Amino acid sequence: MAQLFPKHHVMGFIFSLVLTVVAMAVVVYDLSYTAAMAILLITAFMQAGVQLVMFMHAGESEDKVTIYTNVIYMVFFAIVTILGTLLLFIWDM
């Protein structure tokens, strides 16, 4: 039975629940915008990291370099699209 619930999966699950609760702080407490966004960014990216490494086994096969490059490149593109759009439409309009 213990085999069916390996430790790192259980730890990952608990960790993701904790991160969710931490993120909730931005709604519960009256934080400054910067502090709240920092908390959200950090918890969200850590959650993504937990899923990627612990659950999705991104690093287990011989293609791990390809897979990580692929994901990092696309996160780069995502950030460029989001920041560029915000720059054009909000920050410098």
Place this chain on the structure above:
Amino acid sequence: MEFFERFAVPHPSFAIYASMVGIALTSLAIVVGLTYFKKWGYLWREWITTVDHKRIGIMYILAALIMLLRGLVDAVMLRAQLAIPDNTILDSQHYNEVFSAHGVIMIMFMAMPFLFGLMNIVTPLQIGARDVAFPRLNAISFWLFFMGAMLFNIAFVVGGAPDAGWTSYFPLASEEFSPSVGTNYYMMSLQLSGLGTLMTGINFLTTIFRMRAPGLKLMQLPMFTWAMLVTNVLIIAVFPLFAVALAFGAMDRMFGTQFFTIGNGGMDMMWANLFWVWGHPEVYILILPAFGIYSEIISTFARRNLYGYKSMVASMVAITILSLVVWAHHFYTMGQGVLANSIFSIATMAIAVPTGIKIFNWLATLRKGKIEFTTPMLWSLAFIPTFLIGGVTGVMLAMASADFQYHNTMFLVAHFHYTIIPGVVYAFIAGLIYWWPKMFGFMLNEKIGKVSFWLVAIFFNVTFFPMFITGLDGQARRMYTYSEETGFGPLNLIASIGAIGLALGFIVLAYNIYWSTRYMPRNIGSDPWNARSLEWSIPSPVPVYNFATLPHVKSSQAFWDAKTKGHNLFPDKVEEIHMPNNSGVPFIMCVIFFIGAFSLIFDMIPLAIASLIGVFACMAYRSFEANHDHGYHIHVKEIEETEERLRGANK
């Protein structure tokens, strides 16, 4: 009767009725011809159901050539209208429809399939693979593209053609200002072919990453394959984004959402933003493969190794990254601040650096080379100076403050034709002539090829150079006419004469294909150009399994080094080869996609939902079928016989 009224053309003319008759007669002729020569079964078994990357590639190229013809006819109509002041060949509505069709067809349905055709045929052969990673997905990609192209092409006879330009900017493209179904066609046909493009991107990246021949490292890939790698890296980033933008646009028109409206919190310029986040990398998706083709051809016919392999790869990667961060230079005049414009302006100019590195590397390859002036080489040599003019005017346009003057003038039209025609069309024609013997087992006639080259190379400049001048003088693009007082008349007449010469050049190219198919000798061996990469080490035309045994690669010029230094590329013994089965499901699924897209265009929601279910049914069918579809095997004896027949006859 009311049901059928929606399919009527809203702004008919004699030309459109004539086209309807023409299309009907051509379709009838094809059906009768296929029936008379009993070719239906052959067509279905050998082509429609095929999963062979070489055949899919040939179908892509065939479709691209047909679309080239259609785009060319549109271009000639545009030039005919602009030849003299106050001309009345086309009215404003038809002019809008024709330039919209010209742009979309040339970019999406000519250049893209041409690229995929060459990519399909050459990439697996250059890396020593037997097929692509997902042969059946490849077939789906092709048929999605094909259905998208057909959908776009029936627009002008069924329901009305798109008329908001190839960029389809909102609010012009909104339901309010473009009430006909034309823009719906634009949204849906690009959605279909874009989906196919994304699948191709995934497919070829996986192929290049995992299916290289033993010993072939990434830094030893031939330059064409490197170009394909970075091209597909761009495709997987920007095509999902374009799918979202198209879905927003379609929803605004069909379901009344408020993405690009002017009131209610919508933002029309968001379309321009999303369009160019996709659109700018898209032009690099077209030009990077071209750089790869030129690298192959220049190195082959200068009889030298490509100069600066590593800097060539590095500059391509740099272009890939930079091309993602320059999109706002297409709308400097939108109203954003100086900071944003400066950032995008500097990033744009920075692209000139890696592109310059590539130009100098090609020049350095040519230096001290024993240059052989074959037709592919002529196209490649003509590319360098012509493209340079396009590049330099691009740097002019990149300066945000100066761009306020050039924006939307003929100067811009001249600029992008100077980049896209030498950069993309020359390359694909050069590539087609270069790899033609590998596809079909005979060469294209060099003499006729040179006639068509000189016609295009000369009349291209006659057509487009005057536009730089009229553009700087203030002639706006997309205007269907101009008055005599503007003084644009003489230069426009020259440009129109040039267009006739340009068209003539392409007709000679088509004639060359016809003539060579009939009269060129078939006994040409596997390596007619004395070339350098792996695709020339196997028979022409290539047998279905490509490589009887997988090559063992030691350098980036694998075949050249094997020839000159006497390596044995194929040390292995022939073994049984496992091949995937053909399947009709991709074609059927894409026909259902076509029906679904067509019914969405005309707001027939029940049929659209039924089609969606049909598509999922095809996917579910495949999911179960895959458990017992193990493909088939080609036996050793059969391979040996084929190799004996193909190589024996040629040696």
Place this chain on the structure above:
Amino acid sequence: MKIDNSLPLEYSTEENRLKILGFWIFLAAEIALFATLFATYFAYQGRTGNGPGTEIFEITPVLINTFALLTSSFTIGLAVNAMRLGNKKAMLTFLGLTLALGLVFLGVEIKEFFTFVHEGATIQTSGYLSILFSTLGTHGAHVSLGFFWGLFIIIQVSKYGLTPHTANKAFIFSLYWHFLDVVWIFIFSFVYLKGMM
């Protein structure tokens, strides 16, 4: 078909390894898709026209959804673990649990949509609501598709057992499901929590 027995079943043939890498590349493309939705969403924040803004959000259904998806991501991880142990029965149980949690998620989300519409917030009301519904709807459509995909995998594993083929499919499905969880975390943080700040 060459089978390499030193590797887990889902990696055991070259075809399987190709499919797993191909799916990773597909997931990267999905990142781009959701990034576009987020970029538009951020730019449209406050562009509410005459319609309501973020005040329509309620915390309870969002928390239920977050918990359901996080747990389903955990259970599908356990399903893959059970599959690698060769325990078909446990694997099917975990898969079934995952899909059930997916259904809970979909049910709560659909109810939430009805509440929104009831409060006068439809996809046609304003630019902001168009992109809000599109972002949530795209994720929801992915979950719905995943539900049927998972169902087919349960049928195939029960019918054909754990073969290189079915194991490969189940593993790829687990990648997809984890990815949807990641997307939800970003929606939870940057649409809901940020909106309720």
